[in-house]
Amino acid sequence: MIRLTALLAAWSLVGIAQAQVWEKMLAPGLTYRMEADLLTPRLIHAFRLSLASPEVRALPELATGKVFRTNATDSRETLSAMTSRTGAIGGVNADFFPFNGDPLGLMIRNGELLSFASKRAVFWWNDSESGVGTCTTEAILYLPEARSLTLDGWNEECGANAVTLNTAVAGVSKAAAPCVQATYRIVDGSLSVGGAARLELESVALDNPSVPVPEGRVVIAARGNKVSALGPLFPGNAASLTIRGTGLDWPRVKHTLGGGPFLVRNGRIGIDASQQGFNAAFSANRHPRTAVGITSEGDVWVVTVDGRQSISAGATLEETARLMLRLGCVDAVNLDGGGSTTFNLFGITLNRPSDGRERPVANALLVFSDGLRAANGGGSAYSIPVPSAVKVGDVIQLKVVDKWGGAVPNLQVVWAGGGAGWIDQGGLFRASAAGKGYLAAWIDGIIVRTSFDIAAK
Structure with missing residues (x-):
């Protein structure tokens, strides 16, 4: 059950006229807030x-x-x-x-x-x-005969004259032909910033633009002048990978x-x-x-x-x-x-x-939140009565009623509106245009929906 911690609090103290705010505590440590500045x-x-x-x-x-x-x-x-x-x-x-x-930026x-x-x-x-910042990341592949390559990309399509690494999260490794795609087994280690992993070459695909990446494997793709930089590739070859980062306190970074x-x-x-x-x-x-x-x-x-x-x-x-x-x-x-x-x-x-x-x-x-429930059906247990005639400009106080006709306290409802109007968390619906209005209300794991026509003035 949710608890309302603030309702219809005016923002006059911060100089915002005709504005309201609602806060609904969903669980200890989690509050939903809506602001409406009219x-x-x-x-x-x-x-x-x-x-x-x-x-x-x-x-x-x-x-x-x-x-x-x-x-x-x-x-x-x-x-x-x-x-x-x-x-x-x-x-x-x-x-x-x-x-x-x-994603264009860092994701961990x-x-x-x-x-x-x-x-x-x-x-x-x-x-x-938590924190914010800017940072850099770098991954280096160490190959036989003391050769090494700095990777140009991670879980992304391989570009021209580039070498990239794709993990199982990528699903597939993409590279336009001509290309080389080498599948390595992760022997041990981690794919975290500041971490390292030992690899063993399992297979090599030539000019295959899309190679699946199974769990426990990585695929290294190379195009253009980076193909020869990979050197001779034979199943069983050992390699290793190190991942470095700057700018953040990486041991504290989980996500x-x-x-x-x-x-x-x-x-x-x-x-x-x-x-x-x-x-x-x-x-x-x-x-x-x-x-x-x-x-x-x-x-x-x-x-x-x-x-x-x-x-x-x-x-x-x-x-x-x-x-x-x-x-x-x-x-x-x-x-x-x-x-x-x-x-x-x-x-x-x-x-x-x-x-x-x-x-x-x-x-x-x-x-x-394990203590909260998303929608699980059962909307017939509740309804949202709407006036038979609604026109543009109308402001209507709505409520959810149970199957016995009793009104559900608004502090237990999360409202949503769409189409030709909108609704605030106090249950006040504003008809803004002619057309169809849509409403949804969540009540303790149950969602009830309705729609209605909004007429021109």
């Missing part, structure tokens, strides 16, 4: 979570569980599909991506390196603490997600967009945003801002940074935004993605 306008959804709480945990998740998978979205996956597949109770989209399943899960670092900002965490730029550093606005390769329009224009930040107490805020819609204009990077400061963050990083910005809770997309639907993304930050 003047800007701007809709915000957020989690505040305590990494030290035994009731909740946060994990990075790769779309479809693999970097490369043959599907309609080139291995990308919607956030709602990721939460359903993993059993997470919620989450947000994370890193930027090149419209395939390969449970200590295992999944994607090399870029020059952009990183959010890292473990079971009790990471990439993003950029920084929003807040050491309690002050610290936007470094141009230094991280972002243009002026990205920074100065209002867009949908996703961000993650850390408070002085060590709690983590995961935030989305809807945008590019009449009901929510979005935010500039500076406005996003000020939001993170207002939430108490001393460090904060911007994540992928725009049409990727998505906030999911209990299997429901609570925010309104600017594409009009969820965009498949490359990875996500997911939240888990």
Whole structure:
């Protein structure tokens, strides 16, 4: 059961007119927050979570569980599909991506390196603490006859005159012909930053553009002038791999997600967009945003801002940074935004993605809690009565009722709305356009849905 910790708290103290906030405590160490600023306008959804709480945990998740998978979205996956597949109770989209399943920045899960670092900002965490920073990663392959190669990529398609390594997380190793793809067995060691592994060559494929990577194996692909650098390849050959990193206190790093730029550093606005390769329009224009930040107490805020819609204009990077400061963050990083910005809770997309639907993304930050239940059907136990005539401009107080007609206390409900209107966490629905309105409400593991027509004035 969820408990409401704050309801309809006006933001007049911070100078935001016509704005309200709701906070619903979902579990010890996990709170859901919604803000509705009607003047800007701007809709915000957020989690505040305590990494030290035994009731909740946060994990990075790769779309479809693999970097490369043959599907309609080139291995990308919607956030709602990721939460359903993993059993997470919620989450947000994370890193930027090149419209395939390969995140652009550093990704580490449970200590295992999944994607090399870029020059952009990183959010890292473990079971009790978190931080932000920039870093570098490097992997060196040691071959017979005292030869060595610095890898150009990790779990990514091999480019021209490059050598890359793909683990089982990649699914397959991709390289355009002519190429060499060498499959090695991992004898021992680890694929973590600061770690090393001993390898044994099992097989070699010539000009095969897609080689499967089984568990316990890695495939090293080479193209162009890097083919000869691999030297003679004979099954049984021994090799070794070392992975190095700079910029972070790596023994403390269990998970990471990439993003950029920084929003807040050491309690002050610290936007470094141009230094991280972002243009002026990205920074100065209002867009949908996703961000993650850390408070002085060590709690983590995961935030989305809807945008590019009449009901929510979005935010500039500076406005996003000020939001993170207002939430108490001393460090904060911007994540992928725009049409990727998505906030999911209990299997429901609570925010309104600017594409009009969820965009498949490359990875996500997911939240888990064993004491909470996502949707398990049973919606017939509840209903949402809606007036028979609703027109544009109407503001309607809604409630969930049980099968006996009794109203469910709003503090036990998580609301979501879509289509031609939106709903806040107080159950107030605003009809913003003519068309179809959609509602969903989560009540202790059960989701009830309804739809209705909204007429023009």
